[in-house]
Amino acid sequence: MNTALPNPAMPPSLSLYGVSVSSRLLLGTALYPSPKVMAESVKAAGASIVTVSVRRESARANSGMGFFELVRSLNVRVMPNTAGCRTPREAIATAHMARELFGTDWVKLEVIGNDDTLQPDLFGLLEAARALIGDGFKVFPYTTEDLIAAERLRDAGCEVLMPWAAPIGTGRGLANPYALRSLRTYFPDTPLIVDAGIGAPSHAAAAMEMGFDAVLLNTAVARAADPVRMASAFAAAIAAGRTAFEAGLMEMRDTAVPSTPVAGTPFFGLDQS
Amino acid sequence: MNRVQCRRRCPPPAKSAFASGRIERGRPGNACIRNKAIANIRQHRGNRDTPMQLRVFVNGEATVTSAATLAELVVQFGFAELSVATALNGDFVPRGARQSTRLAGDDKVEIVSPRQGG
Numbered sequence: 001m002n003t004a005l006p007n008p009a010m011p012p013s014l015s016l017y018g019v020s021v022s023s024r025l026l027l028g029t030a031l032y033p034s035p036k037v038m039a040e041s042v043k044a045a046g047a048s049i050v051t052v053s054v055r056r057e058s059a060r061a062n063s064g065m066g067f068f069e070l071v072r073s074l075n076v077r078v079m080p081n082t083a084g085c086r087t088p089r090e091a092i093a094t095a096h097m098a099r100e101l102f103g104t105d106w107v108k109l110e111v112i113g114n115d116d117t118l119q120p121d122l123f124g125l126l127e128a129a130r131a132l133i134g135d136g137f138k139v140f141p142y143t144t145e146d147l148i149a150a151e152r153l154r155d156a157g158c159e160v161l162m163p164w165a166a167p168i169g170t171g172r173g174l175a176n177p178y179a180l181r182s183l184r185t186y187f188p189d190t191p192l193i194v195d196a197g198i199g200a201p202s203h204a205a206a207a208m209e210m211g212f213d214a215v216l217l218n219t220a221v222a223r224a225a226d227p228v229r230m231a232s233a234f235a236a237a238i239a240a241g242r243t244a245f246e247a248g249l250m251e252m253r254d255t256a257v258p259s260t261p262v263a264g265t266p267f268f269g270l271d272q273s
Numbered sequence: 274m275n276r277v278q279c280r281r282r283c284p285p286p287a288k289s290a291f292a293s294g295r296i297e298r299g300r301p302g303n304a305c306i307r308n309k310a311i312a313n314i315r316q317h318r319g320n321r322d323t324p325m326q327l328r329v330f331v332n333g334e335a336t337v338t339s340a341a342t343l344a345e346l347v348v349q350f351g352f353a354e355l356s357v358a359t360a361l362n363g364d365f366v367p368r369g370a371r372q373s374t375r376l377a378g379d380d381k382v383e384i385v386s387p388r389q390g391g
Contacts, residue, residue, distance in 0.1 A: 028391035038389070053390025056332040056383065057357050064386025065356040071387075081390045089363055096365035097358035097385050168391070218391035 028218025171199025201237030208241025
């Protein structure tokens with residue numbers, strides 16, 4: 001058994017589509033008080049992957065490249081998303097535009113089915129994933145904890161799955177821990193990244209303790225009173241959660257078991273009357 | 274290509290515009306690229322006084338343009354061509370295909386650039 005234990009000094013690295021990833025915290029680049037705070041937060045998080053998007057450019061502004069230059073200076077890998085897309089067609093065109101602009105075939109695929117929950121449209125997601133994989137993309141689908149959807153996405157060629165914790169931006173943490181645990185159990189060898197709905201470092205730690213491979217978040221850091229410090233807090237929580245998972249958590253019990261040895265307890269067995 | 278010199282004091286163009294080769298360092302900025310493009314289009318079409326006008330939708334807004342192709346439209350709008358990606362009527366149009374993509378009335382054009390994302 002001992003040989004199977006990971007060496008804490010050399011944590012096993014995460015591999016996504018054959019790319020070795022040093023950090024298990026993937027960070028979004030939106031909603032920060034300023035570009036400077038965003039850049040400092042990415043550094044404080046130690047993130048090696050950040051999410052980005054494409055949006056309509058206003059004539060004469062040509063502002064998008066300034067943002068991209070800043071991201072490039074951070075020396076991180078970018079993962080463009082298809083946020084806001086409501087149909088496979090929109091998502092496919094958006095992914096292609098992002099690939100041309102960012103020069104990467106990685107895509108965080110979002111096909112949104114509902115305005116209030118920003119819940120993925122799993123049917124549209126699968127359709128778009130199939131098309132994009134056919135076009136040579138490395139698809140990271142933003143999905144729910146649904147096992148069958150996960151299976152279909154895997155079959156379509158998604159090597160990584162990104163189930164939500166809770167709806168985007170809610171900060172509610174792991175809304176359905178039982179289902180997330182099942183997903184982890186059903187797909188032991190597929191990299192699973194919990195994406196969206198994380199509000200506190202403890203939520204991220206809980207996901208990592210369950211054995212999820214990484215966490216992707218944005219709002220919880222960007223909207224913190226001090227985003228840079230919060231980024232550090234998340235980095236620490238995710239590292240702790242991962243180490244705990246590798247160390248092997250104890251089984252939960254329904255009844256109390258004393259931790260102090262019972263044998264030799266003073267006065268044990270003496271008649272109390 | 275016929276270079277049109279700008280007489281106004283325009284700000285230096287964006288870095289990415291240099292890479293496109295359309296403008297030279299120290300040459301006029303975006304406003305001038307647009308003027309130049311219109312001049313070039315007119316010349317290309319045999320110096321007609323009134324180039325054909327089309328109504329198209331660019332990023333959801335109706336606009337009248339004399340651009341015949343997607344490439345011309347991108348330039349007319351003052352975009353640095355390397356810093357934007359395009360779609361026409363819902364389908365992606367790669368950079369290399371913009372020149373051969375002709376515009377028609379009521380076409381819906383999307384012109385996007387990198388932005389923050391979650």
